[in-house]
Amino acid sequence: MLNCRQVSRLVSQSMDTRLRWYQRLGMRFHLLYCVWCRRYASQLRILQKACSQLDAEHESGSVPTHTLSSEARDNIRARLHAAVKDEPPPK
Numbered sequence: 001m002l003n004c005r006q007v008s009r010l011v012s013q014s015m016d017t018r019l020r021w022y023q024r025l026g027m028r029f030h031l032l033y034c035v036w037c038r039r040y041a042s043q044l045r046i047l048q049k050a051c052s053q054l055d056a057e058h059e060s061g062s063v064p065t066h067t068l069s070s071e072a073r074d075n076i077r078a079r080l081h082a083a084v085k086d087e088p089p090p091k
Contacts, residue, residue, distance in 0.1 A: 004030075011027065015044060
């Protein structure tokens with residue numbers, strides 16, 4: 001019988017490789033009665049789907065690239081320098 005820690009590892013591994021039959025069986029049996037592991041598996045599937053969609057959008061060039069204005073960059077740079085020098089940030 002597998003515990004939650006083992007099942008969470010198997011769920012993660014199953015996203016990358018095909019598990020052996022007895023690992024899949026043990027994982028599925030555990031998922032039948034453990035709501036927390038089912039939720040974890042569901043969340044991982046959602047994340048995997050979102051990441052693959054984002055990757056596909058990035059490959060197709062449909063993801064907009066955002067950049068900071070030079071004013072915003074200068075403001076961030078000044079605040080970082082002030083933080084390193086332990087001075088109050090400029091206003």
